[in-house]
Amino acid sequence: MKAESFPSAALSPELQAIRDFLAECMPFEQLADGELDRIAGAMEIDYFRRGHVFTSHEDPGGLRILRSGAAELRAEDGRLVDRFGETISFNLMGLSQEQPGIRATLIEDSLIYRLPEPAYQQLRLQHRDFDRFFHSQRNRRVRRAARRETNPSEMMKQLRDLMSTQLLWVEPGVSIQQTAQKMTERRVSSAMIMDHGPEQGGRLLGIVTDRDIRSRAMATGIDAQAGIDNIMTKDPVTIDAEETLFDATLFMTQRGFHHIPVKDKDTIVGMITSSDLMLARRDDPVYLVQHISRQQSVEGLRKIIGLLPDLLVQWVNAGIRASQVAHLLTAISDAVTVKLITLAEQELGPPPRPYCWLGFGSQGRDEQLLGGDQDNALLIADGLEPAEAVWFEKLAHRVCDGLNACGYVYCPGGVMATTDEWRQPLSGWCNTVDRWTRSPTADAVMRVSIFFDLRAIHGDASLCRQLQQHMLKRTGGNTIFLAALAENVLDSPPPLGIFRRFVVEHNGEHADELNLKKRAVIPIVDIVRIHALAHGITEVNTLRRLHALVRQKALTIGDSRNLEDALRVIQQTRVEGQVRQLMNGEKPGNYLNPDHLPKLVKKQLRDAFGVVVDAQQAVKLSYRPGM
Amino acid sequence: MLLTARRQFYRLRSRLQGNSVAPPLLQCWQRSALHRRNCWRQLEFLVVDTETSALNVSEGELLSIGWVVIAAGSVRLGSTRHILLKPRRSVGSSAAIHQLRDCELSAGISVESMMPELLQAAEGRVLAFHHAPMDLAFLNSISQRLYRAPLLLPWVDTLQLEKQSLERRQLPIGANALRLGSCRSRYNLPVYPAHNALMDALATAELLLAQLSHRGEDQRLGDLL
Numbered sequence: 001m002k003a004e005s006f007p008s009a010a011l012s013p014e015l016q017a018i019r020d021f022l023a024e025c026m027p028f029e030q031l032a033d034g035e036l037d038r039i040a041g042a043m044e045i046d047y048f049r050r051g052h053v054f055t056s057h058e059d060p061g062g063l064r065i066l067r068s069g070a071a072e073l074r075a076e077d078g079r080l081v082d083r084f085g086e087t088i089s090f091n092l093m094g095l096s097q098e099q100p101g102i103r104a105t106l107i108e109d110s111l112i113y114r115l116p117e118p119a120y121q122q123l124r125l126q127h128r129d130f131d132r133f134f135h136s137q138r139n140r141r142v143r144r145a146a147r148r149e150t151n152p153s154e155m156m157k158q159l160r161d162l163m164s165t166q167l168l169w170v171e172p173g174v175s176i177q178q179t180a181q182k183m184t185e186r187r188v189s190s191a192m193i194m195d196h197g198p199e200q201g202g203r204l205l206g207i208v209t210d211r212d213i214r215s216r217a218m219a220t221g222i223d224a225q226a227g228i229d230n231i232m233t234k235d236p237v238t239i240d241a242e243e244t245l246f247d248a249t250l251f252m253t254q255r256g257f258h259h260i261p262v263k264d265k266d267t268i269v270g271m272i273t274s275s276d277l278m279l280a281r282r283d284d285p286v287y288l289v290q291h292i293s294r295q296q297s298v299e300g301l302r303k304i305i306g307l308l309p310d311l312l313v314q315w316v317n318a319g320i321r322a323s324q325v326a327h328l329l330t331a332i333s334d335a336v337t338v339k340l341i342t343l344a345e346q347e348l349g350p351p352p353r354p355y356c357w358l359g360f361g362s363q364g365r366d367e368q369l370l371g372g373d374q375d376n377a378l379l380i381a382d383g384l385e386p387a388e389a390v391w392f393e394k395l396a397h398r399v400c401d402g403l404n405a406c407g408y409v410y411c412p413g414g415v416m417a418t419t420d421e422w423r424q425p426l427s428g429w430c431n432t433v434d435r436w437t438r439s440p441t442a443d444a445v446m447r448v449s450i451f452f453d454l455r456a457i458h459g460d461a462s463l464c465r466q467l468q469q470h471m472l473k474r475t476g477g478n479t480i481f482l483a484a485l486a487e488n489v490l491d492s493p494p495p496l497g498i499f500r501r502f503v504v505e506h507n508g509e510h511a512d513e514l515n516l517k518k519r520a521v522i523p524i525v526d527i528v529r530i531h532a533l534a535h536g537i538t539e540v541n542t543l544r545r546l547h548a549l550v551r552q553k554a555l556t557i558g559d560s561r562n563l564e565d566a567l568r569v570i571q572q573t574r575v576e577g578q579v580r581q582l583m584n585g586e587k588p589g590n591y592l593n594p595d596h597l598p599k600l601v602k603k604q605l606r607d608a609f610g611v612v613v614d615a616q617q618a619v620k621l622s623y624r625p626g627m
Numbered sequence: 628m629l630l631t632a633r634r635q636f637y638r639l640r641s642r643l644q645g646n647s648v649a650p651p652l653l654q655c656w657q658r659s660a661l662h663r664r665n666c667w668r669q670l671e672f673l674v675v676d677t678e679t680s681a682l683n684v685s686e687g688e689l690l691s692i693g694w695v696v697i698a699a700g701s702v703r704l705g706s707t708r709h710i711l712l713k714p715r716r717s718v719g720s721s722a723a724i725h726q727l728r729d730c731e732l733s734a735g736i737s738v739e740s741m742m743p744e745l746l747q748a749a750e751g752r753v754l755a756f757h758h759a760p761m762d763l764a765f766l767n768s769i770s771q772r773l774y775r776a777p778l779l780l781p782w783v784d785t786l787q788l789e790k791q792s793l794e795r796r797q798l799p800i801g802a803n804a805l806r807l808g809s810c811r812s813r814y815n816l817p818v819y820p821a822h823n824a825l826m827d828a829l830a831t832a833e834l835l836l837a838q839l840s841h842r843g844e845d846q847r848l849g850d851l852l
Contacts, residue, residue, distance in 0.1 A: 009705050009707075012709050014707075017819045018829075040704055043705075044702060045701060045836070047840050048840060049840050068816060109815040109837070111815070114701070
């Protein structure tokens with residue numbers, strides 16, 4: 001057989017169909033015709049049957065474009081990363097660098113165009129847009145795949161993606177003072193001393209940091225006009241752009257450095273500082289909350305909130321319990337709310353009167369998960385002038401719009417500070433509460449059940465406390481009101497069918513699925529709330545309410561523990577359900593199919609539901625005697 | 628084997644007639660050892676398609692030829708060649724089918740220049756056609772005229788391979804079932820606009836890859852001829 005290589009000629013003009021197809025494929029559509037022909041000439045066409053698997057370890061490399069057929073990418077543990085068809089391309093070698101063990105399986109008979117690895121790499125070098133396309137495409141895929149990884153891999157992020165590329169460099173003769181001025185102007189904490197700019201292949205001679213200027217110049221009294229090279233650290237250590245966050249963190253802590261120049265091959269491409277590293281640890285909730293408070297726009301907040309689904313998966317997989325996850329997610333939505341309020345205040349000017357931003361429902365109770373809507377209100381100090389009211393109305397709109405943009409969608413029931421009803425002075429709120437408790441209509445009871453789980457998110461928390469005291473005074477001994485509330489508790493149909501099948505929704509797209517929030521969480525929350533209101537307990541978090549009820553001997557330890565365990569089991573199942581939905585690329589919701597639950601979980605849920613039914617009976621006996 | 632024996636026959640006959648088989652073909656024979664036991668991914672194929680001015684070799688002539696190489700189981704897009712041939716007669720009304728007009732063909736080259744190039748490309752490779760008898764009739768007749776022997780190169784026919792597989796599965800073979808486009812659709816191959824010799828050669832090459840993939844990795848040359 002012939003062993004000659006195939007010097008690729010440009011694509012023959014007769015093969016217009018190939019040209020037309022490639023021009024439809026991103027990012028080939030960006031290439032000029034002649035360039036496209038040259039590249040097409042280097043391509044090979046393969047045909048494989050359904051079920052054929054490409055694995056990275058025996059792959060000759062190259063970019064594969066599906067001409068017909070369909071394929072899916074799976075991570076090493078078998079989880080689905082991506083599924084696609086005609087015109088979509090993939091580079092297994094590149095993917096496996098980020099996700100070792102990734103493989104592509106054909107799910108239909110497929111005709112595949114393959115651009116061999118050298119030609120593909122050459123193309124990426126020559127066309128920045130082309131390169132960027134594959135870089136971002138890979139990132140997108142890897143992000144999706146990271147969701148499915150059991151252990152958080154943020155530490156494995158490459159420095160290339162974290163470093164600052166806005167480099168400040170000066171020539172060795174430049175004075176200390178000039179360098180310091182430039183550093184101040186550019187707001188950077190270090191400067192590189194180079195013979196030429198990095199673009200001209202300049203050599204790195206040294207580095208100077210804020211600290212060097214303090215300890216080697218100011219402290220020693222050296223002439224500020226002396227050359228910067230007098231105080232620089234000569235031949236500083238550099239780190240490669242391919243290295244990871246982990247490597248750099250280790251390096252800095254071991255060597256006591258705070259600034260390291262980053263090299264790609266022999267060119268200086270960036271600088272990594274200890275604060276870059278800290279900010280990069282976005283999977284750490286503490287840093288995340290800090291990061292939120294540094295944002296200056298709704299868009300910035302929205303981007304951070306966009307990370308939450310991935311983080312939820314990581315946290316749950318890392319073993320963080322549902323109640324803790326809820327606490328983190330609530331802390332984050334609090335931080336977003338506070339940031340939106342401060343951004344609005346910057347624009348609107350200082351508030352004309354003390355006020356308190358209230359959070360209700362799951363945010364109020366510190367029990368938020370993903371996909372919840374916003375429930376909020378404004379509580380304003382008494383004596384509000386009509387002219388001042390406009391300020392608060394504007395504030396409410398900015399914050400609620402911002403929350404909606406960040407994914408905390410508008411409350412379908414209109415429980416938002418943007419409505420006049422939910423934006424009142426303290427005296428107005430007290431009147432409303434009086435009205436609700438005096439004549440507890442079904443509507444009033446519904447509002448109460450939302451409103452009584454309130455928490456001060458921002459502003460004057462004493463206003464919130466006053467309102468809450470007023471509320472508890474009105475409800476404590478109010479048997480008529482408590483009876484109405486109890487009826488509401490019993491109204492939410494108990495999740496029976498416990499000993500046979502679960503009760504599932506019988507209509508709509510969630511037929512045969514169980515709404516855990518509505519059928520299980522809310523009933524427990526309602527039960528615990530009525531006890532709390534009856535006993536004047538100020539806590540709003542369900543678990544803390546339970547603990548307080550035990551302390552006041554309003555509930556036995558046994559009953560309290562049962563409800564607590566039931567809530568934990570249900571919330572854990574719910575969170576894990578959301579994680580599963582995210583991993584399948586679905587929107588996280590509250591529905592789950594009982595058939596998909598493991599046996600043990602089903603049994604636990606059944607037990608939990610039994611506890612809820614018992615507790616509902618107890619509520620009936622306590623607050624609706626004789627009914 | 629048969630092909631070798633027939634080559635030997637032509638060698639002897641032409642020698643007896645006083646002029647041997649001409650060098651381009653002879654050289655191609657010498658460099659084309661047959662590997663009947665080789666699996667198909669180890670083989671190289673030269674997939675060829677032609678356009679002619681009539682279906683019958685006695686009435687028409689070759690107008691264009693296109694080919695593409697399959698090596699190591701892949702079609703090489705950089706290996707394609709498309710040649711227009713200068714006809715001796717006007718193509719007349721057949722232009723309606725192949726869309727090659729007299730004015731385009733007048734820029735073509737002669738078969739005498741085309742054949743050595745084809746033979747060189749065919750060295751060490753198995754020829755492949757969709758409906759081989761038709762293309763081969765024209766090519767053999769040219770070869771006979773120029774080199775005093777037919778091509779006598781190993782070839783496979785995607786139409787025959789398809790017919791075999793339909794018969795093996797006892798499927799009815801309809802009127803158009805064996806046309807190139809119909810065959811391709813059975814393998815989830817895309818629809819290509821006809822009609823030039825190179826595009827059809829490429830379409831045939833992809834069909835051949837699909838057929839071989841479905842027959843299995845262990846298909847040997849001997850199973851295909």
